[in-house]
Amino acid sequence: MAELLFKVIIIGDPTVGKTSFVQRYVNDSYRRDYKMTIGGQERFTSMTRVYYKDAHACIVMFDLSQRATFQSAVKWKKDLDTKCSLLDGSPVPCLLIANKCDLSHREVEQEEVEEVCREHEFVGWTETSVKEGLMIDECMRFLIEEMVNKHAEIDGLSESFTARRGDGIRLNPDSQKSTASGRCSC
Numbered sequence: 001m002a003e004l005l006f007k008v009i010i011i012g013d014p015t016v017g018k019t020s021f022v023q024r025y026v027n028d029s030y031r032r033d034y035k036m037t038i039g040g041q042e043r044f045t046s047m048t049r050v051y052y053k054d055a056h057a058c059i060v061m062f063d064l065s066q067r068a069t070f071q072s073a074v075k076w077k078k079d080l081d082t083k084c085s086l087l088d089g090s091p092v093p094c095l096l097i098a099n100k101c102d103l104s105h106r107e108v109e110q111e112e113v114e115e116v117c118r119e120h121e122f123v124g125w126t127e128t129s130v131k132e133g134l135m136i137d138e139c140m141r142f143l144i145e146e147m148v149n150k151h152a153e154i155d156g157l158s159e160s161f162t163a164r165r166g167d168g169i170r171l172n173p174d175s176q177k178s179t180a181s182g183r184c185s186c
């Protein structure tokens with residue numbers, strides 16, 4: 001069976017839990033203390049094209065206990081869509097994650113998240129708790145399925161493009177000559 005390599009990016013405001021998510025998924029570990037990730041430009045709700053380049057899927061994360069991070073989620077999605085798309089021109093599948101659902105203090109209602117998810121064409125959304133390890137694997141499994149399906153679709157598409165190209169253009173010197181002389185009025 002062929003091996004597939006996918007690039008998944010994760011964006012969102014500072015402190016929402018992006019690094020923690022990756023650590024939890026990759027190492028099943030969690031740190032309570034916060035160490036700011038250096039090197040991104042996420043303080044401006046925008047990333048360079050280089051970071052987005054060739055991404056197959058994306059996670060936009062916000063913190064359920066900080067409303068401002070939810071408002072930024074839409075900006076992050078727009079930033080992604082203006083800078084990056086899949087090979088067939090369609091938007092990069094993007095999952096909206098409402099993290100820190102273990103906290104009792106909440107500033108965002110589920111209905112609002114649902115609406116933003118629908119309006120801004122996320123492929124889905126879910127609450128997670130990276131701290132408790134809730135829904136992390138499920139998120140990644142969902143995205144992997146999306147990427148594999150999309151990959152098959154695009155692959156199929158490029159095959160049919162090739163077939164059509166072969167059918168449509170005939171490099172027959174005789175037919176080219178006759179068309180040219182037929183069209184020429186001088």
Ligand SMILES: Nc1nc2c(ncn2[C@@H]2O[C@H](COP(=O)(O)OP(=O)(O)OP(=O)(O)O)[C@@H](O)[C@H]2O)c(=O)[nH]1
Nearest residue numbers: 014015016017018019020032034037100129130131
């Ligand atoms: N209660 C709770 N805290 C969390 C959760 N996920 C992350 N945190 C905490 O939130 C803080 C920030 O987490 P990070 O993963 O560093 O956040 P980040 O999004 O990578 O932040 P930047 O690197 O600044 O962009 C840390 O103190 C984490 O321990 C969660 O699900 N629940």
Ligand SMILES: [Mg+2]
Nearest residue numbers: 018019036037
């Ligand atoms: Mg970080």
